[in-house]
Amino acid sequence: MLVYSLPGTFETREAHLDLLWEAGATGLEERAGLIRAYFDTETELPAEIRDGQWQDEAEQDWLAAFKATLRPVRAGRITIVPPWLRAEVEAGQVPLIIEPGMAFGTGHHATTRMAVEALGELDLAGLRVLDVGTGSGVLAIAGALLGAEQVLGVDIDPITIPIAVENAQDNGVPEGRAVFVQGTLGDELPGDWNEPSDVLVANLYAELHDLLAGDYAAHLRPGGPLVLTGILTGKLALVRAALEREGFTAVQVREDGEWALVTATA
Ligand code: SAM
CATH class of the missing domain: 3.40.50.150 (Vaccinia Virus protein VP39)
Structure with missing residues (x-):
């Protein structure tokens, strides 16, 4: 799962949310002072939102984790x-x-x-x-x-x-x-x-x-x-x-x- 995290909240970066969607984000989430945007592939982003970081996060299988x-x-x-x-x-x-x-x-x-x-x-x-x-x-x-x-x-x-x-x-x-x-x-x-x-x-x-x-x-x-x-x-x-x-x-x-x-x- 490819995640692009950039500092801020939905409120402080309201103007940038559309840029993430336009760049191809499939979902947005706000967590602990970060906006996490989910992408299928790494994408060239506009300058306003280049202060973030790409991460490839392993899929968490919660059921498997619970069973363990x-x-x-x-x-x-x-x-x-x-x-x-x-x-x-x-x-x-x-x-x-x-x-x-x-x-x-x-x-x-x-x-x-x-x-x-x-x-x-x-x-x-x-x-x-x-x-x-x-x-x-x-x-x-x-x-x-x-x-x-x-x-x-x-x-x-x-x-x-x-x-x-x-x-x-x-x-x-x-x-x-x-x-x-x-x-x-x-x-x-x-x-x-x-x-x-x-x-x-x-x-x-x-x-x-x-x-x-x-x-x-x-x-x-x-x-x-x-x-x-x-x-x-x-x-x-x-x-x-x-x-x-x-x-x-x-x-x-x-x-x-x-x-x-x-x-x-x-
Ligand atoms: N017997 C299992 C055990 O001991 O682990 C499950 C107990 S669980 C706490 C309670 C179960 O009772 C649930 O599956 C619930 O759907 C069922 N239940 C609740 N009210 C009931 C009622 N009035 N008559 C029959 N079953 C009921």
Whole structure:
């Protein structure tokens, strides 16, 4: 990318901007006291604007730069990794592969990490796990990798569904075992998912947990574990009150910085 930088701002050099366009600039930008003009080729410029400098700047691939910063994330028995770091998962850890993309849930947020950890502490063998606000599908997929027989991920955002389906495939979770649908609690859910599930996990936010607490109770079998996160520690009281209102027991809280995770029993 060829850039011609000259001292000044759009305001101080207003009269010269047209000269840059006429010389063939494809774009102009003002940054830190410099006007940066983008060109396809180096060009002879009029005298008034010859006080600048030509630079050939390497194209920055921001996505590649971001990807290079990613590290495996250990969450209890599971290590969440992007596909290219699969080989870095330590022996004995269950790898959970998530392609970083448009949907929330790469494992790099404390809430995702705490929820995966909490799921890993449950014996999910043969159980049905409902994941509300599935995003990348990370929690539902964690459930399947930890032995759940069936998992359902629901999300109101339609872009998340194909992403979660692909992530489940990348982790070798068979299509019938992990189902992802657009929607939320209160909607008609597929198959027998309107019946209470064995475990319910939701990484949303405190106000939404308050609104959905009644639905959580309706979608969990008696004695079923509830795992809630996305809760700022300052809003824990709201979630505690909602759980008490809906008859949940054994409420426990763990914190990571400003984020909290709450477990309870239906
Ligand atoms: N489960 C993933 C994780 O733990 O990393 C993603 C959690 S992300 C913080 C919250 C997700 O919930 C988003 O994908 C958002 O679209 C979805 N969401 C927000 N409100 C919802 C609702 N009322 N019902 C279902 N999903 C919802």
